[in-house]
Amino acid sequence: MEIQMPFSFTTLLLFSSFIFLLLVNIWKKSKSEKNYVKLPPSPPKLPVIGHLHHLVDALPHRAVTRLNQKYGPILHLQLGEVSAVVISTRDAAKEVLKDQDPACADKPESICSKIMWYDYKDIIFSPYNQYWRQMRKICILELLSPKNVRSFGFIRQDEVSRLVESLKSSSGETINLTQKVFAFTSSITCRAAFGEVLRDRDTLIALFRKAIPMGGGFELADLFPSKKLLHLLSWNKYKLLRMRSELDIILDRIIEEHKLKQSGEFGGEDILDVLLRMMNNGELEFPIGNDNIKAIVFVSDFRFLKLISQNHMFRF
DSSP states (O other), rough: OOOOOOOHHHHHHHHHHHOOOHHHHHHHHHHHGGOOOOOOOOOOOOOBBTTTSSSSOOOOHHHHHHHHHOOOEEEEEEEEEEEEEEEEEEHHHHHHITTTGGOOOOOOHHHHHHHHHTTEEEEEEOOSHHHHHHHHHHHHIIIIIIIHHTTHHHHHHHHHHHHHHHHHTTTTTOOOHHHHHHHHHHHHHHHHHHOOTTHHHHHOOOOOHHHHHHSSSSHHHHTTTTTHHHHHTTTHHHHHHHHHHHHHHHHHHHHHHHHHHOOOTTTTOOHHHHHHHHHOOOOOOOOOHHHHHHHHHHHHHHHHHHHHHTSSOOOO
């Protein structure tokens, strides 16, 4: 006769883990009360998960709007171990993004940004430090200099002409204008960054689209950064590592091709040429390598194509 256990081993393990996290959270809370910092109003929270339960029954922006109506335009939310302040007014946003920008400039860490942007070697997700200041200076004085921006003018004109000719040749047939504008903008981005429309462009776009939901979601390991076991058990982490390997193959080949044909002529360079020149001149305080270049190029294209792929800019 078999004895039926009231709990399976898996259930017992999960229950024990929850109790352990609960005790750790209570201990940390009692410890932090000694260094109390006044925070904005917040809704009731639960042990361990904090305010996450307020965000699960609706889209995050709608859930926050509902909380704003009850608790005010500035909220404090505890998302697992991550403490966040949500700003929902224009004046407060100006205070944070302009007046107090240095104090609020750091970006939250995440598995996706760490893997796909080469351990924060890009500009957007890089911590606010001397390396970020150096790369921002390169971006302003080199990548987006008036001379370089003017040099990309023929690319924009050429792609606009191609788009117009494509629309003329439709002969009154129904067309997907969103798809055509997407191809138009991605061609401009590729030619400005790499000097040509890449033969691997479709593969890169597919990687962009896979990374978008992973980068914008709530990864459990990101909400509990101190729990190393969650990082080991994160399935998305291993998917992202495979995607990074695909990305490395494409971008490494492009960089090597540019190194072979680099002319070194200032002013007629694409973005990749500029970064390779800065890498080779040996004058940077923080030397850059292939990973820095791949991160900068990838994140600049990613941010632009993210807007397009979500159809926020072009929906007809």
